[in-house]
Amino acid sequence: MQKKIIKLFILSFILFIIGVLFISLNKNSIYDTKGLVGKKITKFGLDHFSENKMITAEDLNKNNFTLINFWASWCGPCRDEHSFLLKLNKEKNIQLLGINFKDKKNNALEFLNDLGNPYDHLARDELGKHSVNFGIYGIPESILVNRDLIIIKKFIGPISRNDYDYIKNIVRE
Amino acid sequence: MMRIKIIIFFTILNLNIVNAEIFSVDANEIFKNLRCLICQGQSVADSNSEFAKTIKLVVRDQIKDGKSEKEIYDFLIEKYGEWIVYKPPFNRVNFVLWLFPYLVFVTGGVIIFLLFKKENNH
Amino acid sequence: MLSNIGNTLLFLNILLGIFIIYLSFQNLKNNKVSISKNIYHICLFQSTFIIICFLTLVIAFIISDFSIITVYQNSHSLKPFFYKISGTWGNHEGSLLLWVIILTVFSFLFLLYSKNHSKNYRIYSLIVQNILILGFLFFLLFNSNPFSVILPTPKEGLGLNPILQDPALAIHPPLLYIGFVGSSIYFSAAIASLLTNYSGKLFAQSIKNWVLISWSFQTLGILAGSIWAYYELGWGGFWFWDPVENASLLPWFAMTALLHSLIVLEKRNLLYFWVIILCLLTFILSVTGTFLVRSGILNSVHTFANDPSRGLYILVFLSLMIFASVLLIFNKFRNSNYNLNSNSKETFILINNWFMIFYLITVLLGTVYPIFTEVLTNHKVSVGPPFYNTVIIPIAVLFLLFMSVGPQMKWIKNKFYNLNLLFKILVASILINFSIIYFFQSYSLISNFIIISAIFLVISSLADLYKLFKKQKMDYSRVISHLAFGFLVLFIGLNHNFSLEKDFNLKLGERKKFEDYSVEFKDLRLEDFKNYKAVIGEFKINNFQKNLDKSLYPEIRIYENPSTITYEASIRSGLLKDYYITMSNVDRSDYYNIKFQKKPFMMWIWVSVIFISLGGFLRLFKNAKKDY
Numbered sequence: 029m030q031k032k033i034i035k036l037f038i039l040s041f042i043l044f045i046i047g048v049l050f051i052s053l054n055k056n057s058i059y060d061t062k063g064l065v066g067k068k069i070t071k072f073g074l075d076h077f078s079e080n081k082m083i084t085a086e087d088l089n090k091n092n093f094t095l096i097n098f099w100a101s102w103c104g105p106c107r108d109e110h111s112f113l114l115k116l117n118k119e120k121n122i123q124l125l126g127i128n129f130k131d132k133k134n135n136a137l138e139f140l141n142d143l144g145n146p147y148d149h150l151a152r153d154e155l156g157k158h159s160v161n162f163g164i165y166g167i168p169e170s171i172l173v174n175r176d177l178i179i180i181k182k183f184i185g186p187i188s189r190n191d192y193d194y195i196k197n198i199v200r201e
Numbered sequence: 202m203m204r205i206k207i208i209i210f211f212t213i214l215n216l217n218i219v220n221a222e223i224f225s226v227d228a229n230e231i232f233k234n235l236r237c238l239i240c241q242g243q244s245v246a247d248s249n250s251e252f253a254k255t256i257k258l259v260v261r262d263q264i265k266d267g268k269s270e271k272e273i274y275d276f277l278i279e280k281y282g283e284w285i286v287y288k289p290p291f292n293r294v295n296f297v298l299w300l301f302p303y304l305v306f307v308t309g310g311v312i313i314f315l316l317f318k319k320e321n322n323h
Numbered sequence: 324m325l326s327n328i329g330n331t332l333l334f335l336n337i338l339l340g341i342f343i344i345y346l347s348f349q350n351l352k353n354n355k356v357s358i359s360k361n362i363y364h365i366c367l368f369q370s371t372f373i374i375i376c377f378l379t380l381v382i383a384f385i386i387s388d389f390s391i392i393t394v395y396q397n398s399h400s401l402k403p404f405f406y407k408i409s410g411t412w413g414n415h416e417g418s419l420l421l422w423v424i425i426l427t428v429f430s431f432l433f434l435l436y437s438k439n440h441s442k443n444y445r446i447y448s449l450i451v452q453n454i455l456i457l458g459f460l461f462f463l464l465f466n467s468n469p470f471s472v473i474l475p476t477p478k479e480g481l482g483l484n485p486i487l488q489d490p491a492l493a494i495h496p497p498l499l500y501i502g503f504v505g506s507s508i509y510f511s512a513a514i515a516s517l518l519t520n521y522s523g524k525l526f527a528q529s530i531k532n533w534v535l536i537s538w539s540f541q542t543l544g545i546l547a548g549s550i551w552a553y554y555e556l557g558w559g560g561f562w563f564w565d566p567v568e569n570a571s572l573l574p575w576f577a578m579t580a581l582l583h584s585l586i587v588l589e590k591r592n593l594l595y596f597w598v599i600i601l602c603l604l605t606f607i608l609s610v611t612g613t614f615l616v617r618s619g620i621l622n623s624v625h626t627f628a629n630d631p632s633r634g635l636y637i638l639v640f641l642s643l644m645i646f647a648s649v650l651l652i653f654n655k656f657r658n659s660n661y662n663l664n665s666n667s668k669e670t671f672i673l674i675n676n677w678f679m680i681f682y683l684i685t686v687l688l689g690t691v692y693p694i695f696t697e698v699l700t701n702h703k704v705s706v707g708p709p710f711y712n713t714v715i716i717p718i719a720v721l722f723l724l725f726m727s728v729g730p731q732m733k734w735i736k737n738k739f740y741n742l743n744l745l746f747k748i749l750v751a752s753i754l755i756n757f758s759i760i761y762f763f764q765s766y767s768l769i770s771n772f773i774i775i776s777a778i779f780l781v782i783s784s785l786a787d788l789y790k791l792f793k794k795q796k797m798d799y800s801r802v803i804s805h806l807a808f809g810f811l812v813l814f815i816g817l818n819h820n821f822s823l824e825k826d827f828n829l830k831l832g833e834r835k836k837f838e839d840y841s842v843e844f845k846d847l848r849l850e851d852f853k854n855y856k857a858v859i860g861e862f863k864i865n866n867f868q869k870n871l872d873k874s875l876y877p878e879i880r881i882y883e884n885p886s887t888i889t890y891e892a893s894i895r896s897g898l899l900k901d902y903y904i905t906m907s908n909v910d911r912s913d914y915y916n917i918k919f920q921k922k923p924f925m926m927w928i929w930v931s932v933i934f935i936s937l938g939g940f941l942r943l944f945k946n947a948k949k950d951y
Contacts, residue, residue: 035653042649046642052620052694053634059238059284059703067279130251132911156255157262163280165238165252229824236705242565244707247558249890249907249916287707289692294700298692302685302714309677316673317665 060184061163069177072161074151077128077136083151085177093122093180093199097147097170097187098159100131101139106168109186113146116192121199123148129167130156172198226264231273232257234287244287325383326391329470332376333463336427339369340457347446347453358434358442362449366431369456373427377420380469381411390476393417393469399482401854409493415617415633416469418496423463425504426456433508433533440521440529447515448508455507458640466636485855485882485889491551495544502541503574503609508533509581510606513599514648517655527589527598532946534585537605538578539939545571546932557892557905559824559920561928564711566621569690570612573683577605580679582939583672590734591669596656597676603648608683610641620694671729678722685714716769723776723812726805727783748786752778774816780809798945804938811931814924823921828914835917839868842904842919855882860906860915862893877906901925 074083088094095116099106117124126147128136131154153159162171163182170183172195180198183191232246237253245253256277263273277285289295346362380393384407389395397414398407411417430452437445463469509530516526548571549561562568581601588598615621618634664670689706696704728745756775784806791802825842827835834843846861858879865872875893882889895902903920 038649042645046638046645048695048698049614049620049638049691050635051698053618053631053638055620055697059282061281063701064280064282155258156251157259160255160259160277160280165281229826234707234709236707242563243558247560251910282703284703284705287705288709288713289704289706294696294702295704298688298706298710299714301688302681305684306677306681306718309680313670313673313677317670 061165062182062184064163065179065181067179069162069171069173069179072158074127074153074158077133077150077152083125083149087149088123088125088173088177089175091121091123092175094125094173094177095122095170095195096125096127096162096173098127098129098153098162098164098167100129100167101135102131103167105186106139107143109168109170109188110143110146112187112189112192114144116195117146117148119196119199122195125149125151127158128152129159129164130154226268226270226273228257228261228264231260231264231270234274235260235277236285236287238281238285325379325388326470326472329376329379329383330464330468332372332379333460333468333470336369336372336376336423337457337460337464339365339372340453340460343369343453344450344457347450350446351443356442358445363434366434366449370428370431373420373424377411377424380417380420381408384408384411387480389478389480390472390474391469392471392473395473395477395480397482398480399854400479402482403488403853405490406488406493410487412496413487413492415630416463416467416471418500419459419463419467420469421496421500422504423456423459425500426452426459426507429505429508429533430456430511433512436532437529440525441519443519444512444515444521444526444529447518448512451511451514452508455511462636462640466632482854482882485880485887486555489551489555491547491554495547495551498540498547499544499571502537502544502578503571503605503612505533505537505540506574506578506602506605506609509537509602513602514651517599517651522595523592524589526595527585530602531585531589532943532950534578534582535939535943535946538575538582539936539943541571541575541578542932542936542939545575546929546936549932550929553925554892554894557890559822559892559903559905559918559922561925564686564689564706564708566690567616569686570616572686573608573612573690574605576679576683576686577601577608580676580683581605583675587669587672593659593669594673595659596652600652601676603652607641607645607648608687610637610644614638614641615690621690666732668729668732668734671725671732674725675729678718678725681718682715686711689714716773719812720769720772720776723773723780723809726808727780730787730801730805731783744786745783748779748782751782752776770816770820774813774820777809777813777816781806781813784809798942800938800942800945802938803941804935807931807934807938811928811935814927814931818922818924818928821923823919825919827917827919828909829917830913830915839866840919840921841865841867842917844915844917845874855880857881857891858908862904862906862917864902864904864919873902875902875904877904879906879908896926898926899923 069085071085076083095113097113113124113126116122124147126149128150131152133152136152159165166184168186170187172180172183174180181194187195229246232253233244235245235256237243237245237248237250237256239250239252240248243253245256260273263276268276274286274288274290278290283290289298291299343362343365346359346365350358350362380391382388383391383394384398385404387394387398387400387407389398393414393416397417398410402410412421430449433452434445434449437448512526512530512533516522545568548568552563553559553561581598584594584598584601587594614634614637617630618637619630620634689710692706693704696702727748752775755778756771784802788799788802788806791799823838823840825835825837829835829842829844831844831847834841841864843863843865844860845863848859850857850859858881859876860878862875862877863872864875873895875895877893878891880889880891881887890905890907892903892905900921900923903918903922905918907916908914909916
């Protein structure tokens, strides 16, 4: 009897392992940080893009929602999402904070002149160090936060039509 | 005579403790333990990607600020998830990983020990 | 045309495989003492055809026949000749063909060389092995066919990844496959042994040379992979506990345990079922490793391209193998009486197995753990070098000590210990470690211990060697492997402790000074090569204390097909240490990021592994001389 239990246990254990391996075959193994929502963005101090001042959490507490968007003039996909950013800028309940990432001032200004400036606040992160505070690992990357600076959603890569609709729905409620 | 030998043995053994030192936080060691998130299986130490360069700057700043290794890892885990560190933190989910091998080791030792008991009981 | 030949031969081999199984069952039924000649002939055809099939693919690569998808995806007309050939097995489909060759040729050779053994046992081995062959042939023909055609024929190929154009990497798969694919033969033999009750000393003798062959080649295969990683990948390390590396290490642990237990089975007719389990486990681990690597479920720097259908097929095949093995063992298991004295060689071999299983479980667990956390908790965790090093090294300290004492033990019961000698060796080891570390620098406690126990093993083995020499015994294989293993751990420990790494930015003409070294960025030039352009830097390394003056030339290579950038390390290997520089450009700046490394004893690490495997080959030749 004891032998039968041991055998059953071993067989179930093997079945379990094979089952897990089978399920994992269908899973995507590329990692992303989309799951890291619900956390609060704590104090930060970004250099304002053109003026000699800092942009801090206080500037964002006044808004119901803020979309923090990391971009650069040298980034191709950033152009793809620009039209959606311009549209979002027109929404009432949301403000856009653009953070220019590892870029030269002239190139960034040219980019905005060419495609339009969707940002209510514009900052720069020349060395890229601040991006780590936001959990950014590539650009373009955007974070939607609420008034209390809690992360509602992370967008890895350019904002798509679906992303735009999603944000629109959230801010219009 | 035996006692003297044992004393000499442990003295010499302990002299080697002199050789062990606790280090100040070594940036390179931390880089080796961090995964470059946009690379295929490279550490931050080995990668030349933008992400790796940024992380190196931030970690160096934090070391200068006097942060400990654990604080730096916890910070990065909070921002990027556990995937970014190569040493899985010892928590409720991961304790299986850390303890199971030793469980196996002890079990193996017990099995072998039991094999002798049989013979020695004859 | 080539594609048709290839496909025909594959299909032919499936027919031959089925025919062999049929003939084998016929042979079982008849009362003849020996196996009929026609089986030998069919097996010979089987081996011949699969080799021709493989050569067909090689020719396709050499002449750059891009109508064949595999050639198109992995080759290019400008690729150097040698790498066109090695490109044949540097991809998923081609390497599977290599798998089938090993399975087939080993099947035939086992049949040839096992004439002194029971007929039914040999026939069942043949049957099981051919089932494995058929499994892989079906996989090849219907899922991963190296002869699939693409129309219209592309004018040029997509090229082989430049990192894979390296001599060590070219030879790495063939060596490894003789290793862990070769373990298939004793997997089949183990099943045959269970089915025919052919056990004990005779069974051990029938497989021991095969275990030796696969173990020795597996060791060399792992070495080739590490050498490639060190010279090609540019980070100065040779082992990263990457899933693909672990996949080759797991069968090695099982093989080493098996190698040792076989000695006990042959000499004392003990541990039969444990040996069977190890035989089955080795090949199961090989297929598991191949599953993990080719299915795409693991994230690695070495992965082949992803394709879930491959993973599915291999997983099904693996599951069948595992269930068949487990059910058969349950069915046939008989409890035996063990009379083991704690003071004997058998015990120490068991201890070896105990440690090997520990290493195996640790590495297996670390490798698959991320898969399990992701499926069960939707949470991704990384398991890297810190885990493996922390868990394994302390236990390895103990292992080395046991390894020093074990071989001196006598069979059945050891009458006395030379405790005095052991004690003296231990003290000597500790003193040597102390002087090494004290005069050079101080390091972690665990490094001290691992170096002490490595020195302990080295000295014990040297004492052993001397004893053997005095007694004029001719069998040095065991001592050589153990001594080399001790040296391996010692050199790895010293290398880890005394390596120097410096990461800094430099402009052309600048010089950086640190410790006793200075690195000067002397020259930078652009050169054109056959299939790439290179930016070559010249760096002068000076060490004033040691009167050192060396120049190193790291490169940044820009390839066209496929469009890649690689960073070639410049390495000056020496007897005592290697100097290692990699260079990469800093974006939007005149600066170059330089990584300078001083790595002691690298050469001796490679040499130690070669000697470990040499011990295996020596024993193999000794056995072959005796038997044939």
